[in-house]
Amino acid sequence: MTILLVVFVSFLNAQNLNINSLEKEIIKYNREGKHTLSQKKLSDLLFSGNLTKEEEANVLFFMASTYRGVSDYAMCIDYLNKSAAIAKDLSKDNVLRMKLDYEYAFVYFDNKEYQKSKKMMDNIAARHYSTIIPEDHAYILMQEGYLFLMNKDYSNAEKKYNEALQIIKSENSCNLPIVYVKLMELYHFKKQIQKVESLYAESVKISKSCGILKYETYAASEMEKIYKENNLLGKAYSVGIRVDSLRKLEDLDNRVSEMHIIDKKYLEKKESLEDESVFWEQICAVLIAVILLLIIAYSFFKSRNLKIEKMKMKEEIEQIKEDLNSYSQKTNLGVKFESTKSSILNSDQLTERQKELVQLMAEGFSNKEIADKLFITESTVKYHIKNIYSILNLKDRKDLFKKISNI
Known part of the structure; x- marks a missing residue:
């Protein structure tokens, strides 16, 4: 369940x-x-x-x-x-x-x-993915272009960048600054500073329009580096101030630190739950084992008790036969009983088993308690009591107590 x-x-x-x-x-x-x-x-x-x-x-x-x-x-x-x-x-x-x-x-x-x-x-x-995502393919082209750039193969680098540029234009123009910055680096190596500045201006415009601070910071950082390498220190200083301002807004270090704290907290919470889960699994395993043992014990004792009950029944059937025979003889005598407890218990009209029952009834034991003491079933106790009432002309146990109390 x-x-x-x-x-x-x-x-x-x-x-x-x-x-x-x-x-x-x-x-x-x-x-x-x-x-x-x-x-x-x-x-x-x-x-x-x-x-x-x-x-x-x-x-x-x-x-x-x-x-x-x-x-x-x-x-x-x-x-x-x-x-x-x-x-x-x-x-x-x-x-x-x-x-x-x-x-x-x-x-x-x-x-x-x-x-x-x-x-x-x-x-x-080598895998020739059929479900290739266009933007991912564009980023791979840019990486290939950069590797060409590192080897000073500017022609193939520019070719790869332009292929990537066409894909990004058709897919998501907000990502164009990524390609523009790569092209800025290429044109810097080719000493085409005007093209670099034009691409930087376009990158800033798109980044602001799309609200992507990271791209604006990325473009400004590259522009600062290019100005420094071309000894344009005044322009580098001006862009550098902008970079510092953007990085404060981006607050990347604090964001990473906060993410690590969150990640650690979730990890600890998960581990705690896993430990708790293992604990309850162990508890459930123990409970299941206990239940199984109880079922086995119950089955064993039930089987043993059934055998004992069968033996008792055989003995009681023989006793009942004797009682019936004795009862038949004693009721024909028409003997009047004395009203004392001793006379009842010493009476020849009751069998020894019946006298035992009268004694236990007089001591206030219930039918179940009498059955346990005499090692017989409760139904057999009821049978004997019924015969005792008939022999002693009693209506019920209350009537028996009245008779006994008149000692």
Whole structure:
């Protein structure tokens, strides 16, 4: 019954999670710099314990991308590993498995682990994903372009960046600053500062329009670095002030610290519940073991008592036959009884068993107590009492007490 109740409650509490809707909400929060809101929502879902394995893997993935959004690459990789551990049991064509490959490529790249990122990118190219997400493909193109840039292959770098630019324009113009900053870096190496400044101005405009502080900070930081490297210190100072102001608004360090505190709190809460769950599982196991032992003991004693009762019944049937014979003879004599207790107990009209019953009745024992003392059934006691009443011309036990009291 308890198990059925637990299953029923779990059914009522089921999340019925809409993964696509959740992903859009998390992306929106993260772009607005509300990473702690994303983390809290995702932590609540994980803590609920009402997710399917696929839902749990997706929620862990969204948590990873949230940490990448605040440049906490260690936590991002940790959550990616947790998600991947579950996703490996999902079907090979599951979209999440593809997303994980891309996210690994991105986080390794952002963390400047270019060899690991290149390995993931080669893996992605070899798999020829049919369900490729256009923006993810654009980011891979930008990473390929950056690797060309590092090797001073500016032509192929620009080609990759422009391919990415066309995809982002058609998918989500709010993400254009990401490509523009990459192009700013390229044109800086090509000594085309005017193009760099033009792209920076466009990046700031789009970032403000879309309300994405992170992109504006990203573009300003790159512009400051480029001005310094080109010895344009006045402009670098001016942009640098803007960068400091943006970073204060972004408050990234405090946000990461707050996220770690929240993550630790949820982890401790989860561990506490797991310990409690283990405790109650142990209690339930002990209770089940006790119940089983009680059932076994009950069955054993019941079986033994049935055998004893059968033996008693055989003996009592023989006794009843004797009593019936004695009763038949004594009622024909028409003997009048004395009204004292001693005369009743010494009377030849009662059998020894009946005298025993009269003695116990006189001492105030109940039918059940008499049955236990004489090792007979209660029904047999009632049978004997009925015969005693008939022999002594009594109506009931009250009448017997009156007769006995007249000693």
